[in-house]
Amino acid sequence: MDTKFVNYMVKRILLALVTILFVITVTFFLMHAIPGGPFLGEKAITEEVQRALEKKYGLDKPLITQYFTYLGDLLRFDFGLSLKQRGMTVKEIIFSGFAESAKIGSLAALIAIIIGIILGSAAAVRRNKTTDKVTMVVSTAFVAVPSFVIGTFILLLFFIAIPKLLGMPAPGGYIFPILTLSLYPMAYITRLTRSSMLDVLGQDYIRTARAKGVTKNKVIFKHALKNALIPVLTYVGPMLAYILTGSLVVEKIFNVPGISRAFINSITNRDYPLIMGTTVFLASLIVIMNLVTDILYRIVDPRIDFS
């Protein structure tokens, strides 16, 4: 590890921390900019009760004190209590939702990466042949179709049309949410792998390898693919962000009790601590994922300049 790399890492981690702090600050003050306290809109409560409630949740203190209290609580992973789901902490709601979402999301990411890379390199190796053309047309189409359209068509096809035709019950489980979520990143990775693979296959060292008699498979898998995957790695961060937000739609369509549904519900219920908690949690997750891929990218490709 040279000092340049360490410098870069420190800078990058600091930036990520500042970003997370920025998100927390913005969310906190935006939430408190909404007129009307969190206890409005329920049954009419006397002033005394309201004061007692405000005292319980620390809402009677000045805003800036509340902000620092909240920051301190966050450091201890304490997101506060949910206002609408009695007796539940925000942390419990987030973690139970995230467990569901992570199952779907991680599998979708895995499938997208594996199949995307296979399809992309197959298309590049068989350039301008039928395999290539079909793959490209299909992946271009999937990049352009919004995830909610794909999701609803999968719903129509597999939950209505096919069960009606074959007279069987609608399938359960996670297959279809995962499929819906993985199609867009899969198409994107396919296109990315193809173009970077074509780029690599045209380089001199590949010709050298071929000229010295290395088998075709070995050239593709050992020499070319390794370098062709570097641009794909940079897409992993944005892909995870996409999957997180994409799950908003998928969880709505397929009725999955995940974190995105908790987020949307918290907004319609105006459950302020839950809105803040989920926003901060998801935002930090995305920022950290971006950080990790960024650093991984520099480790994998030594040619990149750190300045």
Added chain:
Amino acid sequence: MIENKINNIKKNPLSFQLNLNKFNPATAEEKSQQEVRREPVSFFKDGIRRLRKNKIAMICFFVIVFIVLVTIFVPMFYPYTYEKMLGQQPGVPVDPTYSNLKPFQYGETEKTRIAAGEFVFPHIFGTDEHGRDYFIRVIYGTRISLFVGFFASIIVLIIGLIYGSIAGYAGGKTDLIMMRFVDMIYSLPDMLIIILLSVIIRNQKDLKLTGIFARLGPNMLGIFLVFGLLYWVSMARLIRGQILSVKNEDFVLAARSIGASPARIIRKHLLPNCISVIIISTALQIPSAIFTESFLSFLGLGVEIPMPSLGSLAAHALDGVFSYTYRLVIPAISISLIVLSLNLFGDGLRDAFDPKLKN
């Protein structure tokens, strides 16, 4: 006479004497060779020519033009409006026969009018559960989507252009700080911020929306705000990179030496040199904005009822998807068609105009 004499002198092969024949005045024929017979092919014309050769891009272009024309002109002479519930009239009980009509079916009073020999304009896609004509709602939804896509990219373009060119031209510490800020915004999760902002704007009771936003609703204002606040960063990065690549050219130095102000140098010398990249990325911004809007409308965070958008139409159709599948299919296909053709047209523009990809 003299010329002949000079020509007849035998030239010493080692002599440095000039061959005076080379300095004769040009004849008319020779002069005509210098005339420009064909108009010069400018960069722009060259790009257009390449674009017109790209069949896919041209088809997409005509699809977009067709959709735009339809959304502009069809509402002008279409007999129904997007918010009119056909079964409802003031002072009369609601006529339920108008709700949930299938395509080309008619309500009760319309049937009697047809029996009386009157011409009634058909409900091409039927009506929705409130008796609103679905065809005109789809047309309006498309109009909203295109409107959002277009204006959001204009906002992104303006902010990104100003920010990126200042950072790129200033360089040094200014550039560093400005770009760190961009990095920070870049890693913010956009969807979450949009959702959060729309909640906040919706809850500002004293906020009075005027003009177009009064009809579109607070969520749309939130979407535009977010495009203004977050989405300009990739445009700013791109333009900064472009500015950096031309800023050290001699013509910039020349402009500076005759006393041109930085603003003038950016406007007149730097930006025209990156115009193609700017146009291409603006064009590709439109489908991504449409994507975002439909996504949010699908989650119920888009346009205000009764204004339709393609995403909200699809979301509402999801409730009755078993009996009225076409209500979901129609907006879904329209949105995919719009996004796909804009994307492919943008790709075509890039292939035609990007100087790096030339030849």
